[in-house]
Amino acid sequence: MLTTEESGQQAKRKAAMAVLAHSGAVEIAGRLAAISLPDHENLREPENGLVMVRGRTGGDGAPFNLGEATVSRAAVRLSTGEVGFGYALGRDRQKAQMIALCDALIQSADHAGTIEANVLAPLRAAIAAAQNRKAAETAATRVDFYTMVRGEG
Secondary structure (H helix, E strand, O other), X not given: OOOXXXXXXXXXXXXXXXXXXXXXXXXXXXXXXXXXXXXXXXXXXXXXXXXXXXXXXXXXXXEEEEEEXXXXXXXXXXOOOOEEEEEEEOOOHHHHHHHHHHHHHHHOXXXXXXXXXXXXXXXXXXXXXXXXXXXXXXXHOOOOOOXXXXXXX
């Protein structure tokens, strides 16, 4: 059973991974370049592989194998012992390694605040701005249809 602190840490990591997975590798690299990174080593060199994507009939029916998707993965350990894992959809090994590094850094008490302020918060804001822009573009094409009631007799 997870303690409240462990559960909070997992939720924090999950939220960070969602932001990093939806961000581009160039944006992540630019944010990481602006901060001084601690010594770290690759536990698992970045590599590409396949995962099976499963679907459900009608969204809630019987599961079936939809197909395969290419993913990249990596694992990084900081000199202080924190281990981070990174997965990215596609064949971007560098992005998987940067995600793993960020995962390890947000587990470190010394670096978590820096990563949140300088990497995750700006990326989160960029994602929100892109979603708002897309919603505005979609709303501009909205068409309202009115139905007129026909008189019967």
